[in-house]
Amino acid sequence: MKVEDIEELLNSRIIEAFSRGFSVVEITRALRKTTVTSVYNLLRDTGRVPVMGRSEYRRQYDVDPKLTTACRQKGFSFGRWCLSWRLDPHLAVTELKSAPDNEEESAAHVALKRDFPDVYLRLYNGSKIKSEKKGKYRSKPASLMIEWSSERKAFLATVPECPGIEASGRNWDDVFYAIKSVHLMHEYVKRIDWLLSRSGNELCPASGVK
Numbered sequence: 001m002k003v004e005d006i007e008e009l010l011n012s013r014i015i016e017a018f019s020r021g022f023s024v025v026e027i028t029r030a031l032r033k034t035t036v037t038s039v040y041n042l043l044r045d046t047g048r049v050p051v052m053g054r055s056e057y058r059r060q061y062d063v064d065p066k067l068t069t070a071c072r073q074k075g076f077s078f079g080r081w082c083l084s085w086r087l088d089p090h091l092a093v094t095e096l097k098s099a100p101d102n103e104e105e106s107a108a109h110v111a112l113k114r115d116f117p118d119v120y121l122r123l124y125n126g127s128k129i130k131s132e133k134k135g136k137y138r139s140k141p142a143s144l145m146i147e148w149s150s151e152r153k154a155f156l157a158t159v160p161e162c163p164g165i166e167a168s169g170r171n172w173d174d175v176f177y178a179i180k181s182v183h184l185m186h187e188y189v190k191r192i193d194w195l196l197s198r199s200g201n202e203l204c205p206a207s208g209v210k
Contacts, residue, residue, distance in 0.1 A: 002182075006182055013189055013192040014039055017195055024049070025116075026195070027039050027192070027195065030194070034075075035073075035075030040080065064096070067116065091108070092107075096108050140161065144176075144179065159186075165182050167181075
């Protein structure tokens with residue numbers, strides 16, 4: 001499987017995860033990426049997340065600085081975070097100023113608790129949120145094989161533990177960095193597959209799932 005093929009597979013898995021009800025932040029967390037940029041951009045460019053209006057680019061919202069900071073650390077503005085959940089940012093601001101209703105939490109409170117549980121606790125002094133004990137995806141050590149192909153006149157790299165993925169290059173350096181990129185995307189696909197194997201009671205409204 002070449003870089004282009006596995007990249008296409010990864011993108012389709014991300015879109016599937018979002019359509020199944022996982023949020024942009026939850027998908028990013030599963031991929032162990034620092035920011036949401038690549039996931040958010042993919043979902044926006046494919047029409048899954050609305051495009052922010054130009055007039056909203058620099059708009060400031062009256063939300064707690066802890067939430068603003070948490071969004072910024074993930075590469076979000078508060079407005080874009082709301083878009084990723086299809087929340088009206090003005091309504092979300094109003095809802096988040098009050099503690100959640102014990103009987104029925106608002107959509108904004110649900111989004112905050114799922115994406116930024118630490119901020120949720122600090123804002124509302126709630127009891128500790130129990131994380132589901134479903135294990136964690138753990139990568140396994142992988143081997144690397146590089147050999148010269150007389151037929152293709154290039155070095156070929158494969159990972160024996162991951163049949164089907166390969167890369168080629170003019171020299172060891174080229175092929176090493178190529179297979180490293182392919183293997184990383186292969187790991188991303190497996191992390192999303194692990195995420196999809198989970199189930200949740202609450203789904204992201206932006207996905208359209210009910």
